[in-house]
Each structure stands twice: as structure tokens, then as C-alpha cells.
Amino acid sequence: MLDIYIMGKRYQVPEGLTIQAAMEYCGYRLIRGCGCRAAFCGACGTVYNFKNDPTLRYALACQKLVEQDMYLTQIPFFPAAKPSYDLEKMEPTGEQILKIYPELLTCFGCNNCTKSCPQDLEVMWYMSDALRGDIKEVAIKSFDCIMCGLCAARCPQGLVPYNIALLCRRLYGRYVTPRSKHLDDRIAEIEEGKFDAEIKELQNMSLEELRQRFDKRKILKE
Amino acid sequence: MPYPSYMEESIRKVEATRERRLKEELPRIPVGERMPVLKAFHPDFIKACMRELLVGPNKGERTPNELADLLEGNSRIDPDKIDPELNSGVDYDVDVLVIGAGGAGASAALIAQETGADVLLVTKLRLGDANTVGFQGGTQAADRPDDSPALHYLDTMGGARFTNDPKLVEALVKDAPSVIKWLESLGVIWDKKPDGSMAEVALAGECVPRCHCCRDYTGLEVMRVLRDEVKSRDINYVEFAPAIELIMDEKGQVAGAVLVNLETNEPLLVRAKAVVTATGGIGRLHIQGFPTTNHYGATADGLVLAYRVGCPIVDLDTMQYHPTCAAYPLAILGLLVTEKTRGLGAQVLNIDGEQFAHPLEPRDVLAACIIRECKERGKGIATPTGQVGVWLDSPRIDMIHGEGTVAQNLPAMVRQFGRFNIDITKEPMLIYPALHYQNGGIKFSPDGSTPIPGLFACGEVEGGVHGKNRLGGNSTLDLFVFGRRAGRTAAKYAKGVKPGKLTLDHVRQWQRELKEAGLAEVRPISPKLLPDYARQPYDYLADYVTERLQPGQIKVA
Structure with a gap:
């Protein structure tokens, strides 16, 4: 058994539990701070340190295993700016980002955001890319962001890096990536009814005919 | 060495057979010959x-x-205590109430608003906390020139042994390319080739690669965009407020819902001309004790609500057990390992490092084959906790497509196993089936309506689209196809309907x-x-x- 401290109170839990499972083992019924339990949703971003080591560490409670003398808490919610905007009326430029998030200019590069990221993203570097208007770089560097909010919680300037990155990615996906011609062509063909007869034919087949058609279909790999 | 040392011998065998397996392809089981293995080993057949x-x-x-x-459960509410409030003053009075804010609910809310409805979106946890956020593999759409919606139709029907509703499948495959386009117009960054054409991956049971991905964070990418759009359009949403009962009117139409503030227990009454249920799946019921890939909130709420107002459910007897979910380490037991891993070339291997099934069999068949390999043939690998599993040979992907492919295409998997010191670019993953998806659900029509007037459904909570076995990449497509359709239909219905006096008589009747x-x-x-x-x-x-x-x-x- 391990000794852990939840909000300062000591508990004993078996080894091998995640922070989330350890809290449940101690009797906590989670409402906030618990989501997909698989490191995708960002609901359980948390901080911890140790009884005799005050250095703050960052993790997802659904992934991090408890260790002896860990001090644990929950950060179920952190206030963050999220302005409304209409993507259709925007341009993929640095000026656009600054118009929505003018406070971006106040970033002084302390790097707390990067240190707090449980996905190990280069948050401060994508913030400086955003400042320079390099939307593509922001999109690439921030792509694996699960929006847990720890970067915003630790920013001394009150910036919300994850929302700034989201705006950049949306502009990149909407305006910068080249269009897929075969997708547009297919949508037009469907609207013209090009496949209706063939689908109708499949719907009118007997089960046996349909089964044969299925088993004989050619399978492409590439 | 992150795996227990006693597994080393088996891992060496996996490595030893890898060169030979590069060219080895086992035959697929013809659709007519699947039943014996399913009946003997698939959990759905354990009577x-x-x-x-x-x-x-x-x-x-x-x-x-x-x-x-x-x-068959009991209602939380006493109708006598709520009835007087119902027609004197409700907390919200809207055109369309959407219950559930995952991919389907968010899509429905956006389209209902575009169609002119006043929308309220409510959810049990946070906006976007849903199974949607965890889907990795992607979304099907037959957009390649050598593909067609008819082939997508054939694959979808065959994958389910022809048990799907043909009209629902037709809607699914015909809307698919425009769904991909719609999401891109909202800012979703799809994986593409340098010329801009979509880079589709082949998933199990499809005859042409047609799965659209955003690395292996597809659901995350789509959900964060939809969530941002809901917030940007100022659609009214309420978090931590699950529905605990539907409200009807005296004409037998669904006309709202009773919500509860999950933290304070305060009831919230919503009058709505139309109600869209998009509450998702069932995995957290842990059917037959299986671990699950599902979100914390996946507890079948929408099925219960709809059932109590008399709405039938279809294909109640089938669940999907995703064949490849983490069996080790224990801390991530049941973690989904995307089918894209197999689509890219990872094979499924027993303790001797040998294949025993085609890696791209439909999910029900492959899950049954894995259970057979472990339970009947004793060729699984046991973990220290007694959980058994087989290998998923991820390093084979880099051998086929070149070094760096796993890192580029499966960053979530690399990161999640990496947290436990398992490098999946060099070592295989130990996997076993876990409860993944509710194949069936609320009976509904291609336009999103159900047999009960005023009630609409979309996403995992509805049934018929996937029959008794769903193909990979079709559930996420289902979310957006039927989310959009249900949102549109509900908004139009709300414009024309004449609501009657509100009542909870159906709850009294149910308790009787x-x-x-x-x-x-x-x-x-x-x-x-x-x-x-x-x-x-x-x-x-x-x-x-x-x-x-x-x-x-x-x-x-």
C-alpha cells in the first residue's frame, strides 16, 4: 500500500492505480474532473507534488499512477476567455488572431505554459508563432492539444493558449489547406443522383444475391 | 523492458516471425461462414x-x-410534486431541446439553429464530454474516384450480415462526402496528400480505403471544433444537467424534459416543441463485466428516457466489443487501440508470434477469433493480474511504410503507451476485446424522427443504421449525418407543431x-x-x- 494525500488528508491505496482511480478507491464520487478516462477529453488535467518536494508537477489524473507521498488535488474548472466569432467572415492572418486575442501581445515568454502541458507540447513556441502570424506552425505544433486548460491556469498574464491555438487551427483547416477536388466532384455526383440506381438495385436484391455480391467484391489495399 | 520479463520470450517470437509475416496474408472468413465462430465465442451469444x-x-x-x-427501472421523480409547476412556469421555454452534447448533439444544435430554431443544448458533463472526443480512427466517406457510395452501402450491409435498415444506410452513405466537407468548412484539419486530396485509410470490412482521419486524434479534432462553433454562435447550453425524464403533452407529443443539476440536485424544467435525444452509448454499464473504451457518462440514459415514453428500441441484443483494446498495463485496461493501427498494417498474433485471423475482419468476427485464441486454444498471453491478451504488432507498420509512420499517424497511441514506458514503434501492444459500442438503439427514420411525435434521435443512442455489427468509421459518420438530419427535422417540426398542456402522466402510468x-x-x-x-x-x-x-x-x- 502507498500513502497519498488528497487535499492534505492522508489515505492508503494499493499500487498501480491512476490518480483518478485512487480518488475513487478512497471513496470520492467524481462529477467534475472526469471524462473519457483515456487521455483525449482534457477533463482531468491536474497538478501534484510530494510531501517533501514542493516542485509542482502536471499530469492527467486518468493516466498518472500514484506514487508514495504524493500530494493530490483536483482542478475541475478554470475560467478562460473564449470570444464569439464567425469563421466565415475571417482571414487566416496574424492580424486576425490579434484582433480576436489582443492580449497575445502581453506574452513575455516565461515558458510556464510549456512546462505545464501534459501532452508535452511546445506551447510557448506556438504562442510566439501565433504572434508572428504563422498559422500553419501553430496548427502543427498544437495539433495534439486536448484543451485541459493547465497552460491557461499557469499563465501569469491570463492568456488562454489552447483557445488561441484552436482559432489558428480552424483558420488553417478552413482557409489554408488545399481543397480536395475528388471530394467536391463526389458531392456533385451524389446530388445529381448518379448512384441512386445502383443503390436501389442493391436494395431490391434477395439476401442471397446481396451476399454473393458482397463476397465477390474486389478489395483494394491502397 | 516495460513488459514483465516473462513475456520476453513471446515478444522475441513476434520479432522472429516479422520478416516472414511481411508477405503473409490469411484469408478472410466469407460472410456466410461467420456464424459458427460468432456463436461459439462472441459475447452476444452467451444466452x-x-x-x-x-x-x-x-x-x-x-x-x-x-x-x-x-x-425496467423506477423513475426518480414524483409527478405530483412537479405537475403544478409544469404549466405555470418552466425554467426554459425553447423550440428545440437537444439532450447530449457530443458529436451528434452538437451537430443537431448547430443545424437546428441554422434552420431558425431557438435551441437549448443540455449535457450531463461538460460540453463535448462524450465518446466522440475519443474516437481515433476516423470517419468513412466514399469520395475517392475508384470508390462509390454503392460500395460503401455494400460494405456496411455485409459487415452487419445484412441486418441493417437499408434506408438508413442509404442516407448514411449518400450524406458522407458532404459531412466531410461541412466539417472542413468549420475548420477541421483532415489528413491530406500534398496536392490537397484526402488521404483515406482502409479499415476492417471495407473494399476501398475510405476512412478520413486527423492523425489518431480525429474525434478530439472534430469535437473541439464543434464545441468552439457552438460557443461562437452563442447557442444556449447547460452543463452538468442530465435529463432524468421526458415531459409529454396531453396530445401524446414529447414536449420537454426534466433536468437535474448534477451538483445541487435542483430540478430544471424545460418546455420544448421538439426534443432531440443524442445521449450516446452504454459502455459504462460494463455489460458482462467487460472493460470499456467508453466515456464516463455512457450509461444508456437516452434509451431509458425514450423507452418510458413508449418508443421501441431495435437490435437490443447486440453490443460491439472492439477487438483491440489495451490489456496491459492495468492502468489503461480497455483503452481503445484504433482500428487504423490494423489499417496501416499491424497484424494480430498469438503467444507464438503467429497470425490466427485476418486483421481486417469485421469487429465482431475478429473479437470472437481473439477470444477463441485465448479461451479455447490457450494461445493468449496472461498478464500478472490474470487478464489475458494477444499481440498487435505495431512495429510492422514502420517496416511496410517506412520509419516514422507510427509516430506520424498514431501519436496518441505512441504517447499513451509511452507514458507506461512501452514504445509501440519497437514493441507490440498487448490487446483484448472491450465493450465499445451499442449497435442498436432508439427506432428512428432517415430524417431523425422516431415513432413518438416530438421525439428525435441521432448518434449512438439510435439504432438500425449498423444492424447487429458496425463497421469502423461508420459511427462517427452516423453522428454527423443523423445529427444534422435530426436537427433540421426537429427545427422544422417545431415551427408547425401545436403543443398541448404539459403532463407527466406517462411516468405515473410507467410506475403503475x-x-x-x-x-x-x-x-x-x-x-x-x-x-x-x-x-x-x-x-x-x-x-x-x-x-x-x-x-x-x-x-x-
């Missing part, structure tokens, strides 16, 4: 784990015990039926809302404490 429903629209049909308990069937005393309260993971092994309370603190609480058998 003792299901029972006949004794009340409600599906009376006499079989469903897993865990779901049957909830469908339960009592007559002798079930009221022995069934739990439902919907369940959250799983019971908090360990509470204490037994010290006086009986009167339970009675006084929870008046009307019914003893659970």
Missing part, C-alpha cells in the same frame, strides 16, 4: 447474460441483464405498470447517470438514515 424484458414497448425481447435492469409486473420493488432507479466507481465499503448507517434521507428510494435487489 445466460441476457433476459426478456417484462414491461415496455420491447416486452418479450432479450437484452443484456445490465440494460434490462435500467429499462412496474408495480403490476411486480418490478417496482426490485428494480433500480434509472437513468443511471454515472457509474458507481466510488468505493464505499462501509456498513454503519442505521436503517432509518437511508429511509429518511432518501424518501421514496426503492430497495435494489
Whole structure:
């Protein structure tokens, strides 16, 4: 058994539990701070340190295993700016980002955001890319962001890096990536009814005919 | 060495056979010959784990015990205490109420608003906390020049052994390319080739690669964009407020819902001209004790609500067990390992490093083959906790497509196993089937309407699209296709409907039926809302404490 401290109170839990499972083992019924339990949703971003080591560490409670003398808490919610905007009326430029998030200019590069990221993203570097208007770089560097909010919680300037990155990615996906011609062509063909007869034919087949058609279909790999 | 040292011998065998397996391809089982392995090994065919429903629209049909308990469950509310409020002053009065804010609910809310409706979006946890956010593999759409919606139709039907509703499948495959386009117009960054054309991956059971991905964070990418759009358009949403009962009107139309503030227990009454249920799936019921890939809130709430207003459910007897979910380490037991891993070339191997099934069999067949390999043939690998598993040979991907492919295409998997010191670019993953998806659901039509006027459904909560086995990449497509359709149909319906006086008589009627069937005393309260993971092994309370603190609480058998 391990000794852990939840909000300062000591508990004993078996080894091998995640922070989330350890809290449940101690009797906590989670409402906030618990989501997909698989490191995708960002609901359980948390901080911890140790009884005799005050250095703050960052993790997802659904992934991090408890260790002896860990001090644990929950950060179920952190206030963050999220302005409304209409993507259709925007341009993929640095000026656009600054118009929505003018406070971006106040970033002084302390790097707390990067240190707090449980996905190990280069948050401060994508913030400086955003400042320079390099939307593509922001999109690439921030792509694996699960929006847990720890970067915003630790920013001394009150910036919300994850929302700034989201705006950049949306502009990149909407305006910068080249269009897929075969997708547009297919949508037009469907609207013209090009496949209706063939689908109708499949719907009118007997089960046996349909089964044969299925088993004989050619399978492409590439 | 992150795996226990006794597994090393088996891993060496996997490495030793890798060169030979580069060219080795096992035959697929023809659709007509799948039943024997399914009947012998798929969990759906274990009869003792299901029972006949004794009340409600599906009376006499079989469903897993865990779901049957909830469908036959008792309401939380006393209609006599809420009725007076219903027609004097509700908390929200809207055109369209959308219950559930995952991919389907968010899509429905956006389109309903575009169609001119005043929309309220409510959700049990946070906006976007849903199974959607965890889907990795991607979304199907037959957009390649050598593909066609007809082939997508054929694959989808065949994958389910032709048990799907053909009209629903037609809607699914024909809307698919425009769904991909719609999401891109909202800013989703799809994986593309340098010229801009979509880079599709082949998933199990499809004859042309047609799965669209955003690395292996597809659901995350789509959900964060939809969530941002809901917020940007100022659509009214309420978090931590699950629906605990639908409200009807005297004409028999669904006309709102009773919500509860999950933190304060305050009830919230919503009057709505149309209600879209998009509450998702069922994994956290842990059917047959299986671990699950599902979100914390996946407790079948929408099925319970719809069932109580008389809406039938289809294909109640089938669940999807995703064949490849983490079996080791224990901390991530049940973690989804995307089918894209197999689509890119990872094979499934036994303790000897040998293949025993084609990696791209449909999910039900591959899950049954893995269970057979472990349970009947004893060729699985046991973990220290007794959980058994087989290998998924991810390093083979880089051998086929070049070094760096795994890192580029499966960053979530690399990161998640990496947290436990397992490098999946060099070592295989130990996997076993886990409860993944509710194949069936609320009976509904291609336009999103259900047999009950005023009630609409979309996403995992509805049924018929996937019959008795769903193909990978089709559920996420289902979210957006039927989310959009249900949102549009509900908004149009709301414009024309003449609501009557609100009532909760259906709840009174339901409790009477339960009592007559002798079930009221022995069934739990439902919907369940959250799983019971908090360990509470204490037994010290006086009986009167339970009675006084929870008046009307019914003893659970």
C-alpha cells in the first residue's frame, strides 16, 4: 500500500492505480474532473507534488499512477476567455488572431505554459508563432492539444493558449489547406443522383444475391 | 523492458516471425461462414447474460441483464410534486431541446439553429464530454474516384450480415462526402496528400480505403471544433444537467424534459416543441463485466428516457466489443487501440508470434477469433493480474511504410503507451476485446424522427443504421449525418407543431405498470447517470438514515 494525500488528508491505496482511480478507491464520487478516462477529453488535467518536494508537477489524473507521498488535488474548472466569432467572415492572418486575442501581445515568454502541458507540447513556441502570424506552425505544433486548460491556469498574464491555438487551427483547416477536388466532384455526383440506381438495385436484391455480391467484391489495399 | 520479463520470450517470437509475416496474408472468413465462430465465442451469444424484458414497448425481447435492469427501472421523480409547476412556469421555454452534447448533439444544435430554431443544448458533463472526443480512427466517406457510395452501402450491409435498415444506410452513405466537407468548412484539419486530396485509410470490412482521419486524434479534432462553433454562435447550453425524464403533452407529443443539476440536485424544467435525444452509448454499464473504451457518462440514459415514453428500441441484443483494446498495463485496461493501427498494417498474433485471423475482419468476427485464441486454444498471453491478451504488432507498420509512420499517424497511441514506458514503434501492444459500442438503439427514420411525435434521435443512442455489427468509421459518420438530419427535422417540426398542456402522466402510468409486473420493488432507479466507481465499503448507517434521507428510494435487489 502507498500513502497519498488528497487535499492534505492522508489515505492508503494499493499500487498501480491512476490518480483518478485512487480518488475513487478512497471513496470520492467524481462529477467534475472526469471524462473519457483515456487521455483525449482534457477533463482531468491536474497538478501534484510530494510531501517533501514542493516542485509542482502536471499530469492527467486518468493516466498518472500514484506514487508514495504524493500530494493530490483536483482542478475541475478554470475560467478562460473564449470570444464569439464567425469563421466565415475571417482571414487566416496574424492580424486576425490579434484582433480576436489582443492580449497575445502581453506574452513575455516565461515558458510556464510549456512546462505545464501534459501532452508535452511546445506551447510557448506556438504562442510566439501565433504572434508572428504563422498559422500553419501553430496548427502543427498544437495539433495534439486536448484543451485541459493547465497552460491557461499557469499563465501569469491570463492568456488562454489552447483557445488561441484552436482559432489558428480552424483558420488553417478552413482557409489554408488545399481543397480536395475528388471530394467536391463526389458531392456533385451524389446530388445529381448518379448512384441512386445502383443503390436501389442493391436494395431490391434477395439476401442471397446481396451476399454473393458482397463476397465477390474486389478489395483494394491502397 | 516495460513488459514483465516473462513475456520476453513471446515478444522475441513476434520479432522472429516479422520478416516472414511481411508477405503473409490469411484469408478472410466469407460472410456466410461467420456464424459458427460468432456463436461459439462472441459475447452476444452467451444466452445466460441476457433476459426478456417484462414491461415496455420491447416486452418479450432479450437484452443484456445490465440494460434490462435500467429499462425496467423506477423513475426518480414524483409527478405530483412537479405537475403544478409544469404549466405555470418552466425554467426554459425553447423550440428545440437537444439532450447530449457530443458529436451528434452538437451537430443537431448547430443545424437546428441554422434552420431558425431557438435551441437549448443540455449535457450531463461538460460540453463535448462524450465518446466522440475519443474516437481515433476516423470517419468513412466514399469520395475517392475508384470508390462509390454503392460500395460503401455494400460494405456496411455485409459487415452487419445484412441486418441493417437499408434506408438508413442509404442516407448514411449518400450524406458522407458532404459531412466531410461541412466539417472542413468549420475548420477541421483532415489528413491530406500534398496536392490537397484526402488521404483515406482502409479499415476492417471495407473494399476501398475510405476512412478520413486527423492523425489518431480525429474525434478530439472534430469535437473541439464543434464545441468552439457552438460557443461562437452563442447557442444556449447547460452543463452538468442530465435529463432524468421526458415531459409529454396531453396530445401524446414529447414536449420537454426534466433536468437535474448534477451538483445541487435542483430540478430544471424545460418546455420544448421538439426534443432531440443524442445521449450516446452504454459502455459504462460494463455489460458482462467487460472493460470499456467508453466515456464516463455512457450509461444508456437516452434509451431509458425514450423507452418510458413508449418508443421501441431495435437490435437490443447486440453490443460491439472492439477487438483491440489495451490489456496491459492495468492502468489503461480497455483503452481503445484504433482500428487504423490494423489499417496501416499491424497484424494480430498469438503467444507464438503467429497470425490466427485476418486483421481486417469485421469487429465482431475478429473479437470472437481473439477470444477463441485465448479461451479455447490457450494461445493468449496472461498478464500478472490474470487478464489475458494477444499481440498487435505495431512495429510492422514502420517496416511496410517506412520509419516514422507510427509516430506520424498514431501519436496518441505512441504517447499513451509511452507514458507506461512501452514504445509501440519497437514493441507490440498487448490487446483484448472491450465493450465499445451499442449497435442498436432508439427506432428512428432517415430524417431523425422516431415513432413518438416530438421525439428525435441521432448518434449512438439510435439504432438500425449498423444492424447487429458496425463497421469502423461508420459511427462517427452516423453522428454527423443523423445529427444534422435530426436537427433540421426537429427545427422544422417545431415551427408547425401545436403543443398541448404539459403532463407527466406517462411516468405515473410507467410506475403503475412496474408495480403490476411486480418490478417496482426490485428494480433500480434509472437513468443511471454515472457509474458507481466510488468505493464505499462501509456498513454503519442505521436503517432509518437511508429511509429518511432518501424518501421514496426503492430497495435494489
